Amino acid sequence: MAKKYGMIHDNNLCIGCQACNVACRSENQIPESVYRLQVWVKQEEYPNGSLGYEYHRQSCVQCENTPCVSVCPTKASYVNDEGIVLVDVDLCVGCLYCVAACPYQARYVHPVTKAPDKCTFCHESRLARGEEPACVTVCPTDALIFGDLNDPKSKINKALSERVTYRQKESLGTQPKMFIVPNHKGGIRS
């Protein structure tokens, strides 16, 4: 069966250290002014008055119902057979419809190719060699879990069955393949 790649970001394990941020930059040679991946750390005050930090992984959530692919006039934005949303730079004219249409602000304009770029689960770099994405590879606290959602025995399916997860902006119907494990102190921000 074809693979369908997904990822979990666990808010309980994430410490916002940005190892993923830098590893992604290193492996995929991201130009200095832009980022494929950041983790935003936000202070929260919970209903019982206690304080904590929420960690938001800012990167492409690899929708199944992709707003970006739907609006691309030349099919430069497309989903490959492993469920990864990619950009074929050759077909791109730079209209930036996909950049505007993405509800997660996952895309940026690559300073060199001038085409939109974003997290691709290291499709062209590490995945092509059978390795996990750079971010998953370095995360000090194992807050990232990656794998094939179509494989019942995969690490990600095991984790999904054990941990409560939600996805961002689900009401838009995008069906992201990035699952968030909410901070057990704070609950889900839906």
Add this chain to the structure above:
Amino acid sequence: MNQIWGSMEQYSTLVWHWPIAVYLFLAGLSAGAAMTSLIVKWIEGNGKPPWDGLIKAGAILAPLTICLGLFLLIFDLTRPLHFWKLLIHYNFGSVMTLGVLALFAYFPVVILFFMGVFKKELFETGPLQFLAPLANLALAYAKVIESVTLILAVGVGAYTGFLLSAMNSYPLFNTPVLPALFLVSGISAGISANLVIGLLFFNSSTKDGNVSYLHGLDVKVSFVELFFLFILFVGMFYQGGSAAHVAKAALSTGGLSTLLWLGVIGLGLVLPIGLNFALPHGVKHSHGFVIFNSLIVLVGVMSLRYYILYAGQIFVG
């Protein structure tokens, strides 16, 4: 917590800038100008040459403004030298592809229309004589061409709205009212542009009756436009949630809301309507006033495009 993750400049929700606003204006204007030309042409008594100045105005405005708009669009692309790929690669699920295809058909059709209208002045003699057969063709199949032009013009006028409304991440865009609003606003712009160009450059061939007809039509269209604006915002209020929040912000925040109230609504809609009812017949149908009135309507339409494009991308809730 400090911002330890790097610059957030790339996350600006403002993706499309003023060139797109101007393009939307020009596309709407082109479609409206074409439709206005046809409306005038189809009035009893205007169906034969010499063509009324208002018809000529539209015939030249439609292809010219769409051409200008497309140039703006191409140079706004981040990869402009690759623009031609839009013409041979299609995604029928994308409003932009549909727009490309509509324009692909619209452009030659309005040029044909133009050639038919200006056959005597440009193609019977002179350096462009070799194009006379095309001009004749345009006149021979006038009815078909005009019907097709009308349909395509409606398409072009509406597609500019659908382009934005297809994005469900921007609450102010994501409404079915937008295509309707843009279409009507485009018609209004077309009427006004035809009046300005017609009265300024084709004055001798412009019949007063047609002028007052169009002016009156514009007032009615302005009412409809006001109505659609009203539904847009009131509808968002009643939708609740983030839509209501966005609507409130968009109506009251900063220079953009000023642009809406003073430029779009005040100058472009309420003032023309008001003056129409307040001024005596002689004044309001004088050429000077009609030109002035049309100009403020055009300013209002351009302001509407600018306002919607920016407010929609800035107030995202």
Add this chain to the structure above:
Amino acid sequence: MTQMLSRRGFLKLSSTAAAVASLSSIPGTLGAIEESKKQYKGTTKFTPSICEMCTSSCTIEARVEEGKGMFIRGNPADKSRGGKVCARGSAGFNQLYDPQRLVKPIMRVGERGEGKWKEVSWDEAYTFIAKKLEEIKQKHGAHTVAFTARSGWTKTWFHHLAQAYGSHNLFGHEATCPLAYGMAGKDVFGAGANRDFAKAKYIINMGHNVFEGIVISYARQYMDALANGAKLVTLEPRLSVMAAKSTEWHAIKPGHDLPFVLAFMHTLIHENLYDKKFVEKQCEGFEELKASIAEYTPEKMATECDIPADTIKRLAREFAKAAPKAIFDFGHRVTFTPQELELRRAMMMINVLVGAVERDGGYYLSKGADYYNQFIGEGDPKAFKLKKPKTPAYPKVEVPRIDRIGEKDSEFFLAGKGEGIVTLIPEATLTELPGVGYKLHGWFIARNNPVMTQSNMEHVIKAIKAMDLVVVVDIQVSDTAWYADVVLPDTTYLERDEEFTASGSKNPSYGVGRQKVVEPIGESRAPWRIAKELAEKMGLSAYFPYKDIEDYRLQQVGDNIDLLAKLKATGSASFGVPLMLQEKKSVAEFVKKFPSAAVKVNEEGTIDFPQKIQLFSKKLQEISQKGGLSYEPYKYKEADELYFVNGKSAVRSNSHNGNNAWLNNLLDDAAVWIHPKTAERLGIKNGDKIDVYNKYSTQKGKALVTKGVREDTIFAYFGFGHISKELKRAYGKGVNSNSLYSPLVSPNSGMNLHVVGVKVKKA
């Protein structure tokens, strides 16, 4: 019987080993290739090494494709770190290729701190240094030159060179960071203490923020503990990531950790919650300890530390209940009070009182070869000890060190000779310290940045300006290098091999140390080479009887070819089995492996501590009358001032990362945390420019208004406000905490103090 491995023999072995190593740089099974590595081009190299972006020194694996550094991850064979690295580790290649790196030696041409330099050849630099050192030796004595080197490898070379030269004033950075708890371990246990976080069920953490001052192995263990339902209670003045992950966070008053700890201990003792049997059998000095803390009741100490008495008692009871799977975390950067030695001893004694030492989920002692071998008798193999090449005896130095370590009555007797009390150097330069008899005239600083890290900054600069010679070895013109006479370009850690290492946690272990990932860029040279070449210039080559680092490593292993092969192939090696003296199962496994150890086992099936645990320090009593524990209130600030504290940021940590392009882009200016009520009182809004000032300095910063800090406290990340203009990305950005702290050198521990009073106003 076995011969020393000849150089040829080694090369033959190492080429096979290298072939093997390049095949299986994934450690684990020899010859096994990670499937994915086959997908790389043939020229791709994977090299296991050790990171140097901070002192955690995590194991890494660096990937180089066609000579260009591409990606760094952790070493997957290192189970304790899981093959992970942090943001700084991931940015290693960015440090390597930084165009603002120093790759040629430079010497100043203007005044110290003017910033005027000229490039010189290595020979010129060496000649200058050798000449100056000789001058100082003749005029004042070689001992008047202090040698500071970064913990670990740099010390090996430069402390050796120092002693060959004739100076015994050897230092690391310890007195600005972890020295006090090392001293406490030595005093209480006679060995280094470690924490078995992963198996603990209750942990008290007082400002040991391993999620931002990242130590990957600790961070993972803490997460394991939390995942297994451990209760984590953090007490610190601000909402660090550690505090946010904890079960409970209590905003303790800065500088007042000791009253809390003493009251906690008071509860344990007076409510009879301690392990009487353990204390009787394994400890001595209990009665003296009990007497010395009699007055530190929770009720009395509550107002000192601003933690309610009921909370102190509750936490102590919960802790005792969870023992022995309980840890009172004794921290890492221990600079919170002038009484650091008392504080860390007290913390360790708490674990002792509940019997949580050499127990799963509690403390355990560092078992390097020496400590481990004492339990193994004749007939069983013992842990190998890495050798040092034979060198002539060092010249004898008759005068005391500036910290008087080695003298019978030195108050700093608990510091090692390689650690020293570096914080005394500025004062020892400007004045003659009591009992020392001389001033310092030179400072040789390798991979250390005292201008940024030793408080007080202006005091350090003043001392530097008063010296006859200041030499800095660094990869960039750091804030200290800015004031130097000559700056020698070190290689980055990716460009050098270093000596093999030996250490021990639950059993002895060995590491291949750092390995060269790429050839040195420009004219940068590794410390082993700088020390050797400088020694040659100084006529001291007899002390450096090895051709190069390979030669040195050969001499370290002697004829232990097995160890050598294993290190080269897999990157690490260990000896024996983990040993927890008080865990029956572990002792049984140990005896199975080393039958001669059976005689050490007592009737309960455990092994007694080789020396009694000291709950009262006879030597401290003798030297400073501080054998027991006491609390001396200290005035950190005026009543109308705020406490100023700092901490490490996960993306920068050490000061030397400030100018790293990728890391600087993540965070270049750390805004100062202020409580909303305090901000309102001062008319400050979030993002406003502010002045943070006291009698030492005025620092310019930005305000970050947050509830995550006490009302009477402000917080800023350390490592900002650089003053070296050659650090172009980092220069002038943020608050320089070091210029606000006092130059205090704490009694008995020598630690700097990172709590001070400041005022804040809108700029």
